[in-house]
Amino acid sequence: MSEIFSPIAVPAAKPAQVASEGAATRAILIGIAVAFLALFLVLPLFAVFTQAFSKGIGAFLDAFREPDAWSAIRLTLTVAVIAVPFNVVFGLAASWAIAKFEFPGKSLLITLIDLPFSVSPVVSGMIYVLLFGSQGLFGSWLIDHGIQILFALPGIVLATVFVTFPFVARELIPLMQEQGTAEEEAALTLGASGLHAFRTVTLPNIRWGLLYSVLLCNARAMGEFGAVSVVSGHIRGLTNTIPLHVEILYNEYNFVAAFAVASLLAVLALITLVLKSVLEWRFAGELAHGRAH
Amino acid sequence: MVETPRPKTSLLRTFRRPSVIPGFGISFGYTLTCLGLIVLLPLAGLVAKASGLGLSGIWEVATDPRVASALRISFGVSALAALVASAFGFLVAWVLTRYRFPGRKLVDAAVDLPFALPTAVAGIALASLYAPDGLLGAPLARLGIQVAYTPVGIFIAMVFIGLPFAVRTVQPLIAEIDKEIEEASATLGATRLVTLTKVVLPPLIPAVLTGFALAFARGVGEYGSIIFIAGNLPYVSEIAPLLIVIKLSEFDYGGAAAIATIMLGISFLTLLAINLIQAWSRRRFGYV
Amino acid sequence: MKNAAARGRGIRAIGLSLLAGAGLWAGMGLASAETALLNVSYDPTRELYREINAAFAEDWKAKTGETITVRASHGGSGAQARTVIDGVDADVVTLGIPSDIDAIARLTRKIPEDWRSKLPNTATPYTSTVVFLVRKGNPKGVKDWADLVKPDVKVITPNPKTSAGGRWNFLAAWGYAYNQDKDAAKADAFVGQVYKNVPVLDTGARGSTVTFAQRGLGDVLPTWENEAYLVLQEFGADKFDIVSPPSSIYAEPPVALVAANAERKGTTKAAQAYLDFLYTDRAQAIFAKHHYRPIKREAAARADLAQLPEIKLFKIEDLQGSWDEIQKRNFDAGGLFDRLSRAGR
Numbered sequence: 001m002s003e004i005f006s007p008i009a010v011p012a013a014k015p016a017q018v019a020s021e022g023a024a025t026r027a028i029l030i031g032i033a034v035a036f037l038a039l040f041l042v043l044p045l046f047a048v049f050t051q052a053f054s055k056g057i058g059a060f061l062d063a064f065r066e067p068d069a070w071s072a073i074r075l076t077l078t079v080a081v082i083a084v085p086f087n088v089v090f091g092l093a094a095s096w097a098i099a100k101f102e103f104p105g106k107s108l109l110i111t112l113i114d115l116p117f118s119v120s121p122v123v124s125g126m127i128y129v130l131l132f133g134s135q136g137l138f139g140s141w142l143i144d145h146g147i148q149i150l151f152a153l154p155g156i157v158l159a160t161v162f163v164t165f166p167f168v169a170r171e172l173i174p175l176m177q178e179q180g181t182a183e184e185e186a187a188l189t190l191g192a193s194g195l196h197a198f199r200t201v202t203l204p205n206i207r208w209g210l211l212y213s214v215l216l217c218n219a220r221a222m223g224e225f226g227a228v229s230v231v232s233g234h235i236r237g238l239t240n241t242i243p244l245h246v247e248i249l250y251n252e253y254n255f256v257a258a259f260a261v262a263s264l265l266a267v268l269a270l271i272t273l274v275l276k277s278v279l280e281w282r283f284a285g286e287l288a289h290g291r292a293h
Numbered sequence: 294m295v296e297t298p299r300p301k302t303s304l305l306r307t308f309r310r311p312s313v314i315p316g317f318g319i320s321f322g323y324t325l326t327c328l329g330l331i332v333l334l335p336l337a338g339l340v341a342k343a344s345g346l347g348l349s350g351i352w353e354v355a356t357d358p359r360v361a362s363a364l365r366i367s368f369g370v371s372a373l374a375a376l377v378a379s380a381f382g383f384l385v386a387w388v389l390t391r392y393r394f395p396g397r398k399l400v401d402a403a404v405d406l407p408f409a410l411p412t413a414v415a416g417i418a419l420a421s422l423y424a425p426d427g428l429l430g431a432p433l434a435r436l437g438i439q440v441a442y443t444p445v446g447i448f449i450a451m452v453f454i455g456l457p458f459a460v461r462t463v464q465p466l467i468a469e470i471d472k473e474i475e476e477a478s479a480t481l482g483a484t485r486l487v488t489l490t491k492v493v494l495p496p497l498i499p500a501v502l503t504g505f506a507l508a509f510a511r512g513v514g515e516y517g518s519i520i521f522i523a524g525n526l527p528y529v530s531e532i533a534p535l536l537i538v539i540k541l542s543e544f545d546y547g548g549a550a551a552i553a554t555i556m557l558g559i560s561f562l563t564l565l566a567i568n569l570i571q572a573w574s575r576r577r578f579g580y581v
Numbered sequence: 582m583k584n585a586a587a588r589g590r591g592i593r594a595i596g597l598s599l600l601a602g603a604g605l606w607a608g609m610g611l612a613s614a615e616t617a618l619l620n621v622s623y624d625p626t627r628e629l630y631r632e633i634n635a636a637f638a639e640d641w642k643a644k645t646g647e648t649i650t651v652r653a654s655h656g657g658s659g660a661q662a663r664t665v666i667d668g669v670d671a672d673v674v675t676l677g678i679p680s681d682i683d684a685i686a687r688l689t690r691k692i693p694e695d696w697r698s699k700l701p702n703t704a705t706p707y708t709s710t711v712v713f714l715v716r717k718g719n720p721k722g723v724k725d726w727a728d729l730v731k732p733d734v735k736v737i738t739p740n741p742k743t744s745a746g747g748r749w750n751f752l753a754a755w756g757y758a759y760n761q762d763k764d765a766a767k768a769d770a771f772v773g774q775v776y777k778n779v780p781v782l783d784t785g786a787r788g789s790t791v792t793f794a795q796r797g798l799g800d801v802l803p804t805w806e807n808e809a810y811l812v813l814q815e816f817g818a819d820k821f822d823i824v825s826p827p828s829s830i831y832a833e834p835p836v837a838l839v840a841a842n843a844e845r846k847g848t849t850k851a852a853q854a855y856l857d858f859l860y861t862d863r864a865q866a867i868f869a870k871h872h873y874r875p876i877k878r879e880a881a882a883r884a885d886l887a888q889l890p891e892i893k894l895f896k897i898e899d900l901q902g903s904w905d906e907i908q909k910r911n912f913d914a915g916g917l918f919d920r921l922s923r924a925g926r
Contacts, residue, residue, distance in 0.1 A: 120514025133667035194315035223411025225517035
């Protein structure tokens with residue numbers, strides 16, 4: 001499933017000859033493709049910014065004078081700061097175990113790691129309600145011990161970790177598999193400790209792939225809506241993340257503010273895309289994708 | 294695959310093939326622990342909750358007309374959207390890999406926008422574009438086509454989120470195609486169309502199918518971008534994930550869990566289908 | 582290699598300081614917490630409780646010298662009740678319809694069963710009703726409930742399964758029809774006719790308002806009276822008209838203390854004071870200002886009251902019995918709404 005994020009390392013196209021379409025066909029196809037993308041992808045992005053600035057820059061800035069907006073931003077950053085490193089550690093461990101060793105049931109394990117990709121965000125949130133809600137499996141135990149998971153930071157973090165669970169692992173597994181174990185074995189033979197070999201051999205080899213996956217993981221963690229919406233409780237100034245804050249503003253007829261805060265997320269998306277493209281262009285050879293596995 | 298003699302020192306050793314690389318125990322253990330606690334245990338809780346209803350109970354929920362129609366809409370529209378996304382995705386991938394034109398890299402980067410843009414933001418943006426008074430909605434309304442608040446709106450949102458999957462699965466394979474085969478085909482007298490349909494396309498089919506399955510799975514589960522643009526009308530434009538949220542609001546945990554379990558089952562099947570396609574492709578074409 | 586290692590250290594240092602900074606920032610947010618109450622409310626009360634909460638904080642400070650923050654959470658009434666049932670730490674609930682608070686009481690026992698007798702006026706500090714919001718000049722000529730079943734009229738109303746406003750609309754239509762001939766079967770059929778004209782069912786009253794006012798869908802929005810006036814304020818009185826039907830429903834959005842939560846958090850006193858505050862003249866005046874119908878009319882400004890016209894209001898309990906029965910008959914699984922939407926598709 002990792003191909004979905006693949007950057008493209010394209011061999012330079014030779015001038016068209018027998019094995020290509022005519023110039024006219026080509027122009028038409030390019031036209032259709034670009035028009036389609038502009039209509040479907042770029043226009044919505046454009047709409048976010050035009051709506052955000054539709055009442056001028058003052059109205060735009062007003063959206064960020066609200067303390068609730070800042071607490072939403074703070075909460076979203078906090079969630080990302082916990083969820084992303086967690087997934088990095090998990091991704092490193094999982095890819096180490098899966099790529100460097102042979103054991104039975106490996107493909108089942110990979111499929112299970114993939115599972116959150118195809119689970120509906122709503123279901124991702126709901127499973128935690130069923131576990132930790134006061135009507136849920138551990139509900140009464142948690143109440144007795146005064147532990148609040150749902151409708152508080154832990155629940156939001158859990159739901160976010162769930163939806164971003166495969167991101168790092170799925171980038172690193174093919175990357176490490178491709179790199180094999182020869183370099184680590186050489187380091188170990190030369191007397192390096194396991195941890196040392198990991199730090200000086202493995203990590204430098206995968207650093208761009210890791211950065212790449214962190215980028216995508218972070219974008220998803222900050223932008224997740226469905227799963228977080230189920231477990232958040234929507235308490236203003238307390239459990240509202242940025243996407244939920246956008247929804248609230250939207251429901252308060254405060255469209256300019258809604259789109260202003262949304263534009264913050266759109267900018268984040270653009271930065272993610274730019275960094276991602278830079279990584280792909282400069283370090284295509286050190287990422288897992290772009291090559292048919 | 295040389296048979297190595299197995300040192301019978303520990304269970305772990307017999308489980309995995311021996312290697313000088315350390316850290317299997319800790320990394321494998323940590324992986325399983327996280328996977329178990331974060332993914333498997335909660336999903337098991339869901340299935341346990343649903344199984345409280347019994348198979349007949351789940352069947353009853355699934356065949357309730359409103360649930361059945363929400364599932365039909367989710368799966369039906371998603372399949373249609375994945376189809377369109379696959380077709381255009383293929384075209385986009387082809388254009389991006391085969392042709393050189395100014396701004397190509399920019400267009401290539403833009404394909405991933407739906408990955409990076411939060412779904413709620415996409416939802417309000419699409420709703421404002423396709424509303425009867427929106428930039429695209431107004432001209433369409435004059436043509437008598439209503440997009441927002443109808444199943445067409447669901448379709449648009451699903452194409453939006455599914456497109457990158459469709460493009461990115463076929464793109465690397467198009468890049469890998471050996472041009473010499475095409476040239477050989479052309480030299481042997483095949484027209485370009487014949488070359489494309491008989492030589493170029495067949496090996497790409499598994500990737501197209503994988504892209505379709507991914508876009509489909511994503512579309513079925515999608516919530517954030519759809520609820521803003523779908524009318525959410527029972528039997529017409531109500532999607533299954535929304536019905537789960539509604540069931541929760543009605544305090545019907547069993548019903549919500551049952552729908553979720555059905556969707557989960559189908560996610561499993563889709564993943565399985567993807568794996569089978571890839572295995573078949575590996576046998577048939579030697580790559581994925 | 583050395584270069585790479587140095588770069589790695591740099592990246593790590595940046596990462597660590599980002600981490601520390603964010604942690605500090607988050608910590609600061611938590612550290613500033615003082616006594617805080619959580620009011621879990623329904624959809625259209627966002628503006629109302631913003632003002633009420635500020636007024637209460639002021640009042641509490643004057644009386645006790647303590648600083649208090651009241652946080653609010655809004656959404657479809659049913660969805661909000663669900664979050665309380667699942668464990669949101671609400672001190673008080675101020676929901677759109679009694680059956681939602683009944684559900685919390687029944688499923689969690691965090692609210693006593695007899696909550697309606699704990700506060701004056703069956704725990705309802707203000708009432709409201711359902712009026713029609715139509716497009717300027719009322720092009721479809723909607724004047725009364727009977728007009729909602731005209732074939733060319735599109736009605737926008739929220740999903741009665743999840744929204745209290747949706748349920749009041751449903752019950753108001755039913756009550757109107759029942760009052761014509763005192764025939765329940767005919768009233769059921771009438772409501773079915775109304776819902777045939779509904780193109781969009783949003784999950785909350787707010788969603789429906791946005792669909793009608795912002796997205797320009799539909800001809801009439803039966804909605805909370807306060808919500809209709811808010812639309813005039815927010816979207817401009819030149820775009821919409823409010824039509825008050827000759828008769829409508831007596832809508833009671835009730836309030837209750839979530840006793841078990843407040844006790845555990847040690848906020849019972851403040852939470853009770855908050856609910857009592859809703860019955861003070863100051864709060865009553867704020868209700869009227871936001872176009873809710875105060876139960877103490879004398880406390881409200883004359884100009885605010887003048888905006889609330891005389892409408893003949895009926896109580897649904899007089900027509901259908903207790904709230905348990907009302908909920909079961911109309912909205913529970915297999916109830917009237919389910920049967921109508923099955924038949925109407």
